[in-house]
Amino acid sequence: MKINLLRERLLASSMICGAAVAALAATPALAQQAEVQEIVVTGSRIPTPNLTSVSPVVAITAADIKAQGVTRVEDMINSLPQAFAAQGASISNGSNGTATVNLRGLGASRTLVLIDGRRVGPGNPSSATSPAVDLNFIPSALVERVDVLTGGASAVYGADAVAGVVNFIMKKDFEGVKIDAQWSTYQHSQHNDSIAAIVAAKAASSSQPGQFALPKDDVTDGQGEDITLTIGMNSADGKGNVTAYASYRKIEAILQGNRDFSACTLNSGATFSCGGSGTAYPARVGSYMVDGSTFRARTSNDVYNYGPSNYYQRPDERYSLGAFAHYQINDKVEAYGQLMFMDDRSVAQIAPGGIFAGTFTINCDNAFMTAAQQTQLCGANAGSSTATWTGTVARRNIEGGGRQSEFRHQSYRYVTGVRGDLAPNWNYDAYLEYSSTTYNSAQTGYFQTSRIKNALIARKNSSGQIVCQSVIDGSDSSCVPYNIFQEGQVTAAMLGYLEVPSYSTANSTERVASASLGGDLTPYGIKTPWAKDGLGVALGTEYREEHLDYKSDFVATAGLLNGAGGASPAIDAGFEVYELYGEVRVPLVQDKPFIKDLKAELGYRFSDYSYGVSTNAYKAGGDWTPFDGLRLRAGYQRSVRAPNLVELYGPQNVVLDGTTDPCAGLSASSSLVATCAKAFNLTTAQVLAIEKNPASQYNGLTGGNPDLQPETSDTYTLGFVATPNQIPGLNVSVDWFDIKVADYISNIGANTILSNCLSTLSSYYCSLVHRDSSGSLFLSSGGYVTDTTLNTGSLHTRGVDLAANYRTGLETFGLDGAGSVAVSFTGTWLDKLETQSLPGGPTVDCAGLYGAICSSLGGSTTPNPKWRHKFRVEWKTPFPMDLALAAQWRYIGGVDLDVTSKQAALNNSSAVYATDAKLGDRSYLDLTATFNVNKDYTFRVGVNNVLDKDPPLVGSSNCPTGSCNGNTYAQMYDTLGRYIFVGVSAGF
Numbered sequence: 001m002k003i004n005l006l007r008e009r010l011l012a013s014s015m016i017c018g019a020a021v022a023a024l025a026a027t028p029a030l031a032q033q034a035e036v037q038e039i040v041v042t043g044s045r046i047p048t049p050n051l052t053s054v055s056p057v058v059a060i061t062a063a064d065i066k067a068q069g070v071t072r073v074e075d076m077i078n079s080l081p082q083a084f085a086a087q088g089a090s091i092s093n094g095s096n097g098t099a100t101v102n103l104r105g106l107g108a109s110r111t112l113v114l115i116d117g118r119r120v121g122p123g124n125p126s127s128a129t130s131p132a133v134d135l136n137f138i139p140s141a142l143v144e145r146v147d148v149l150t151g152g153a154s155a156v157y158g159a160d161a162v163a164g165v166v167n168f169i170m171k172k173d174f175e176g177v178k179i180d181a182q183w184s185t186y187q188h189s190q191h192n193d194s195i196a197a198i199v200a201a202k203a204a205s206s207s208q209p210g211q212f213a214l215p216k217d218d219v220t221d222g223q224g225e226d227i228t229l230t231i232g233m234n235s236a237d238g239k240g241n242v243t244a245y246a247s248y249r250k251i252e253a254i255l256q257g258n259r260d261f262s263a264c265t266l267n268s269g270a271t272f273s274c275g276g277s278g279t280a281y282p283a284r285v286g287s288y289m290v291d292g293s294t295f296r297a298r299t300s301n302d303v304y305n306y307g308p309s310n311y312y313q314r315p316d317e318r319y320s321l322g323a324f325a326h327y328q329i330n331d332k333v334e335a336y337g338q339l340m341f342m343d344d345r346s347v348a349q350i351a352p353g354g355i356f357a358g359t360f361t362i363n364c365d366n367a368f369m370t371a372a373q374q375t376q377l378c379g380a381n382a383g384s385s386t387a388t389w390t391g392t393v394a395r396r397n398i399e400g401g402g403r404q405s406e407f408r409h410q411s412y413r414y415v416t417g418v419r420g421d422l423a424p425n426w427n428y429d430a431y432l433e434y435s436s437t438t439y440n441s442a443q444t445g446y447f448q449t450s451r452i453k454n455a456l457i458a459r460k461n462s463s464g465q466i467v468c469q470s471v472i473d474g475s476d477s478s479c480v481p482y483n484i485f486q487e488g489q490v491t492a493a494m495l496g497y498l499e500v501p502s503y504s505t506a507n508s509t510e511r512v513a514s515a516s517l518g519g520d521l522t523p524y525g526i527k528t529p530w531a532k533d534g535l536g537v538a539l540g541t542e543y544r545e546e547h548l549d550y551k552s553d554f555v556a557t558a559g560l561l562n563g564a565g566g567a568s569p570a571i572d573a574g575f576e577v578y579e580l581y582g583e584v585r586v587p588l589v590q591d592k593p594f595i596k597d598l599k600a601e602l603g604y605r606f607s608d609y610s611y612g613v614s615t616n617a618y619k620a621g622g623d624w625t626p627f628d629g630l631r632l633r634a635g636y637q638r639s640v641r642a643p644n645l646v647e648l649y650g651p652q653n654v655v656l657d658g659t660t661d662p663c664a665g666l667s668a669s670s671s672l673v674a675t676c677a678k679a680f681n682l683t684t685a686q687v688l689a690i691e692k693n694p695a696s697q698y699n700g701l702t703g704g705n706p707d708l709q710p711e712t713s714d715t716y717t718l719g720f721v722a723t724p725n726q727i728p729g730l731n732v733s734v735d736w737f738d739i740k741v742a743d744y745i746s747n748i749g750a751n752t753i754l755s756n757c758l759s760t761l762s763s764y765y766c767s768l769v770h771r772d773s774s775g776s777l778f779l780s781s782g783g784y785v786t787d788t789t790l791n792t793g794s795l796h797t798r799g800v801d802l803a804a805n806y807r808t809g810l811e812t813f814g815l816d817g818a819g820s821v822a823v824s825f826t827g828t829w830l831d832k833l834e835t836q837s838l839p840g841g842p843t844v845d846c847a848g849l850y851g852a853i854c855s856s857l858g859g860s861t862t863p864n865p866k867w868r869h870k871f872r873v874e875w876k877t878p879f880p881m882d883l884a885l886a887a888q889w890r891y892i893g894g895v896d897l898d899v900t901s902k903q904a905a906l907n908n909s910s911a912v913y914a915t916d917a918k919l920g921d922r923s924y925l926d927l928t929a930t931f932n933v934n935k936d937y938t939f940r941v942g943v944n945n946v947l948d949k950d951p952p953l954v955g956s957s958n959c960p961t962g963s964c965n966g967n968t969y970a971q972m973y974d975t976l977g978r979y980i981f982v983g984v985s986a987g988f
Helices: 002-025 062-068 073-078 193-205 371-381 449-455 492-498 645-649 672-680 684-688 750-760
Strands: 057-061 111-115 143-150 164-170 176-189 218-234 240-251 288-291 294-297 311-313 316-330 333-352 354-363 388-396 402-423 426-444 458-460 466-468 502-520 536-552 571-592 595-609 614-627 630-641 653-656 699-702 711-722 730-742 784-786 794-809 820-836 843-845 867-876 884-892 895-897 922-933 937-944 978-987
Touching (some): 062 884, 294 371, 371 388, 536 645, 672 684, 750 784
Parallel strands (some): 111 164, 699 784
Antiparallel strands (some): 057 143, 143 164, 218 240, 426 502, 595 614, 614 630, 630 711, 653 699, 711 730, 820 843, 867 884
């Protein structure tokens, strides 16, 4: 009933707005009518040209992007101290092929991405991950500037703007032809002698030394090329413009094996050592390893070095094109439109698949086994046609190559609307927006579990040929038996039967209809007695519809792929939301002693969702300029985030989730043995038999929850902006922020559930842990931790942003004719990054920390340094060709391992390894030069990470799958060495 009533109101208001526009469009223009201009002020819909944002906003210009040499937008965003690394090109295992932004470490789903102040649709319609915006959709060469507003903004822009807003302002009035091209590569000199020595020692002692190879001393790889053609033309009458673009980007892959510090998967310990996965080569059968054509006892050294074949940088190929157009129909109506399209392909590669450690059955008369092997395995039943052996079998498919996931995202978005002035000081904007992303994924290199079971039962038929039992009995006539009992006997036919590709496809759509009206009430005398300017207002209505349709083939839907991380059930769901909003800017006092300007800003938005919930978002802010050169600002925002479609309707299934099982691999002397026995009702012998996963990957039952309620957040900001007249060209800002998210939508985290179970023996936590018949949480899908989506506790972050900019001619310092210098600085001090997993439960503060527990909490899966900054100096020289030189210092503070904290919720019984106790800080030096040739060509050349700094390394015990890749957090640190780029812009 409420939805229908609101729909009728919105329809009525839209019809009235449309009628007013049509009537006024036919009216002769007023002589004093101002020309319509699009003014984008991030953080407010009141488009006043001289409005200075009450909310803190960081701006990145097109020049900044080019100076950094990046072709991936996420690389520029992630370099900001306010941003935490999210999905990107350096993630392979756990990748979905996209690039996302995570402001304040509160999660990518809590950051709203806009283009010219309008919402961008979801970029990844996968049922397994949150459908955040894919930054690959943004053509970097067309970006005029990027405004990053950190802090809630739901009252202005709607749901999802909990941590803040990233607003891409695009170039829309270009005239002429411009080609921008860039080539880039990575260059690295191997200099981590300690890790190289560890790898060499492991190769010398390994039965498979070829797995532990070191890369060549100097490598140049990961080449990238990016070219964009922009064509712009004004209309003959000067009232309109069309700006069109087409771009192509290609980036080559980089393997972890191409760097010495990732040439093996590092074990945590007193010192690093080479480790790996228990799914090794040759095959493991129970407590034995195949050795030639015999069995030998399995040892702890029988692991597979899975790291080198993983991608450090995913290959990527992207085509994009689009156009921006606007035309002034008359003084009251300007029509505009945007059309954008992207086709992006990327491949994630991880180590070869095979038979991942699980329980399988082998017949005691298996025709591939020698008599000695049959005896070792089956004892007195050796050679029996009726007896079988059942136990753990594992074998790495080194013959088949790496497991690959190919992602293709085809996205398009169009906007069409009208805007203009209804009367002096009044304006309107009404538009329709449609966006769609089609997703296709193919997984290759995986074995199908049911086929493994068939292929391990091998017998001779009546003709003496070795065939599967399923061929003999007719249950699977296509079966080819798998010879894991002798090295070097795997054939193409065997792999052809076992390897089964899997495909999935999805589509997400978003439709938006919006109409807004803004005005300045000064001519009507609506103002305070102490101000010369009147109130500014903005009113609007918005409708949004989202839909997600995800399907996969039978193999993926049923979870039949061995080592694929779990099933991928289908999802087909959507919702609608109807919204009303308003803003008002109130100049309170102006031009008084110590009150040059004092204004207040208020906003409110009501949203009604079709699945039965409604939300209220509002804001209040103030801005005080006591005198020229100093402005004080403060704000409060109540923001909301309604659950997305994956969180609501994502199917529940067992996938990889946790990174640790504290009860696995214990010795008899461990104090945890008794605790584990009591927590899970096991005997001491059963606890001691629980196997540890060398790859630190464990199962969790994850999925959506249709009963979720929206999150709410409260954001407080307080700061100042100083532009002292005594120092022309200098501006300094300091802003304190405090953001708390209540009822935040998340899973608790498998690691947290296990930790809380053992520390408290709470029946709530311990009942969520389901061990299989062997006590394991990874050997079969029957062992898992229930970790479905809930409205849990709270997130809280607090800190201070600092920014400073200074530009001056060097004659200021007595250096006449020496050019000019520009200095910029931005830094963030992180005071708190707290997570309360459940209401009333303990609060964990991960500021200054990293590790498996902190990675499983809240929105940040990467290290959380207390301090980060960027400092850049540019010298525009007096030399010919307008030569400009720039240097940049990027700093990331050190972090401590979470379990070393004195916090009770973190300082648990987990082992503290010296290798992982701290990740050191990192400083990176970037150098750039730009110069012009004949005024038509602008060249740029640069090197980022000039000193070729290696990233801080961490062992597998504290390196969670996804965010941690190749013994480090590759999306956060400069991992690949020097980034060298050469670019040119040619205008005609």
